[in-house]
Amino acid sequence: MRNESSALLKVDGLEAWYGESHILHGMNFEVHKGEVVTLLGRNGAGKTTTMKSVMGMVGKRKGSITFEGVETINLSSNKIARLGVALCPEERGIFSSLTVKENMVLPPIVKPGGLPLAEVYDLFPRLLERGGSQGTKLSGGEQQMLAIARILRTGATMLLLDEPTEGLAPVIVQHIGDIIRKLKERGFTILLVEQNFHFAATVADRHYVVEHGHVIDMIPNAELTSNMAKLKGYLGV
Amino acid sequence: MTTNSVTSSATGPNKGVSRQAIFVGILLAVGLIAPFAVYPVFLMKGLCFALFAAAFNLLLGYVGLLSFGHAMFFGWSAYITAHAAKEWGLTPEIAVLLGTFCAAGMGAVVGWLAIRRQGIYFAMITLALAQLMYFVALQAPFTHGEDGIQGVPRGHLFGVIDLSDTLNMYYFVFGVFALALFFLYRVVNSPFGQVLKAIRDNEPRAISLGYQVDRYKLIAFIISAALSGTAGSVKSLVFQLASLTDVHWHASGEVVLMTLLGGVGTIFGPTAGAYLVVTIQNYFATLGSWVTIIQGVIFVICVLAFRAGIVGVLRPFLKKRGIEA
Numbered sequence: 396m397r398n399e400s401s402a403l404l405k406v407d408g409l410e411a412w413y414g415e416s417h418i419l420h421g422m423n424f425e426v427h428k429g430e431v432v433t434l435l436g437r438n439g440a441g442k443t444t445t446m447k448s449v450m451g452m453v454g455k456r457k458g459s460i461t462f463e464g465v466e467t468i469n470l471s472s473n474k475i476a477r478l479g480v481a482l483c484p485e486e487r488g489i490f491s492s493l494t495v496k497e498n499m500v501l502p503p504i505v506k507p508g509g510l511p512l513a514e515v516y517d518l519f520p521r522l523l524e525r526g527g528s529q530g531t532k533l534s535g536g537e538q539q540m541l542a543i544a545r546i547l548r549t550g551a552t553m554l555l556l557d558e559p560t561e562g563l564a565p566v567i568v569q570h571i572g573d574i575i576r577k578l579k580e581r582g583f584t585i586l587l588v589e590q591n592f593h594f595a596a597t598v599a600d601r602h603y604v605v606e607h608g609h610v611i612d613m614i615p616n617a618e619l620t621s622n623m624a625k626l627k628g629y630l631g632v
Numbered sequence: 633m634t635t636n637s638v639t640s641s642a643t644g645p646n647k648g649v650s651r652q653a654i655f656v657g658i659l660l661a662v663g664l665i666a667p668f669a670v671y672p673v674f675l676m677k678g679l680c681f682a683l684f685a686a687a688f689n690l691l692l693g694y695v696g697l698l699s700f701g702h703a704m705f706f707g708w709s710a711y712i713t714a715h716a717a718k719e720w721g722l723t724p725e726i727a728v729l730l731g732t733f734c735a736a737g738m739g740a741v742v743g744w745l746a747i748r749r750q751g752i753y754f755a756m757i758t759l760a761l762a763q764l765m766y767f768v769a770l771q772a773p774f775t776h777g778e779d780g781i782q783g784v785p786r787g788h789l790f791g792v793i794d795l796s797d798t799l800n801m802y803y804f805v806f807g808v809f810a811l812a813l814f815f816l817y818r819v820v821n822s823p824f825g826q827v828l829k830a831i832r833d834n835e836p837r838a839i840s841l842g843y844q845v846d847r848y849k850l851i852a853f854i855i856s857a858a859l860s861g862t863a864g865s866v867k868s869l870v871f872q873l874a875s876l877t878d879v880h881w882h883a884s885g886e887v888v889l890m891t892l893l894g895g896v897g898t899i900f901g902p903t904a905g906a907y908l909v910v911t912i913q914n915y916f917a918t919l920g921s922w923v924t925i926i927q928g929v930i931f932v933i934c935v936l937a938f939r940a941g942i943v944g945v946l947r948p949f950l951k952k953r954g955i956e957a
Binding site: 451476490491492 | 838
């Protein structure tokens with residue numbers, strides 16, 4: 396049994412709103428150091444809003460989010476980033492007027508211990524070749540690689556990856572899976588939002604199932620096969 | 633494969649730098665010999681507005697903030713410099729620096745108030761504060777209201793070079809302009825400038841990466857205000873006059889026009905736009921109020937036919953040849 400206090404990220408009773416729309420209705424989950432945890436759920440379940448709430452990007456939120464024991468629910472997004480949390484958003488957020496290299500070196504170093512640029516290029520050699528290209532001239536897969544690559548050198552220990560495989564060719568999805576496993580080996584803690592649970596099963600330790608803005612179940616990856624029928628029922632596939 | 637691409641990308645910029653140097657060298661040479669071919673006061677007027685537009689462009693082109701109140705920095709620093717030179721007898725370089733610092737101070741206050749809002753609200757706050765400062769200029773005794781501060785002495789630069797000589801004055805203005813433009817070029821190509829571009833491209837993403845974007849916007853606003861102030865200060869020495877014209881909202885509108893016509897987000901675009909507008913104003917002055925209509929028509933053509941502005945349209949052509957414009 397894990398000790399609760401060892402949770403790197405602990406979300407407790409999280410509620411969030413977009414304007415008048417109440418999106419999250421008491422999310423509870425935790426991510427331990429060195430784990431890869433996924434949030435699975437149908438479209439509109441609140442997975443991305445959870446990610447954005449953890450990152451401080453949703454205007455109105457209540458409840459508790461602690462990272463390394465620090466309460467972050469009232470902190471602004473840039474302060475949360477400085478604690479060592481980094482988001483790779485669904486839309487990738489590449490800065491269109493900057494080159495690949497400029498995008499890579501733009502994020503500030505928030506802590507010591509980030510990957511040196513050379514190691515990041517070892518993981519993503521394609522980005523070295525495309526270093527002088529504008530961010531928007533990259534293919535979808537390259538943009539996704541850049542979006543992940545540029546948060547690795549900041550020293551952030553907790554990576555929030557929002558649907559990193561969405562719309563990508565199978566070979567690229569496989570590459571992203573390899574990268575996530577390598578990052579786990581290097582000690583990164585990863586919270587992953589995925590709709591593709593077949594992909595999630597290849598990289599994650601545990602899965603939280605999200606529905607209507609709250610967690611309805613937690614399935615350890617080792618028990619995924621025996622719970623497959625239940626999971627398919629949750630996801631409606 | 634990788635090695636080849638790295639090698640080719642390494643030689644590319646070197647080639648580019650040398651072509652860039654030649655391009656800048658040609659522009660400098662043109663600037664140095666221009667007063668022997670063209671009326672120097674016209675050139676100086678163009679340079680003052682070019683500097684004003686370049687400073688404004690830092691905010692619009694690189695941070696994406698449209699200020700409708702930049703005339704307050706341009707016009708008020710003109711008053712400060714004119715007053716300092718005429719009433720206190722300061723040398724021109726000190727008077728210009730004083731005007732610049734005052735504009736920077738105003739920029740800090742106005743920027744602090746305005747950057748909390750975006751888009752049209754930002755524009756409206758800057759316009760409102762500029763109008764407020766216009767009425768202060770109208771009422772304050774030292775500005776002499778409608779008459780303005782007239783007969784401002786150009787003085788001696790560093791107490792040595794007589795600026796009442798038009799050619800000396802021209803080279804002083806050209807020097808200030810070239811230095812300021814070089815400074816802006818360095819700013820937009822620095823890591824600070826890249827963060828500004830990132831804020832313009834995707835502000836929420838820049839924040840979530842850990843940047844306190846309000847601080848960056850404020851610094852950019854102060855730099856922009858300060859250099860607008862430098863332009864106004866120098867202009868007051870060129871024309872030996874500081875008047876309400878320069879604090880009027882028309883001046884804020886004109887600088888938007890110059891920047892858009894020349895090419896927003898380009899280094900030399902504002903200069904091209906400023907000279908185009910100043911040329912229209914000077915050479916079509918006999919047409920009276922038709923000048924405004926001509927400007928309007930040109931603006932409409934620009935928006936319809938080449939939205940990127942003069943230099944913006946030429947930019948891809950120059951970039952292929954390793955020249956950043």
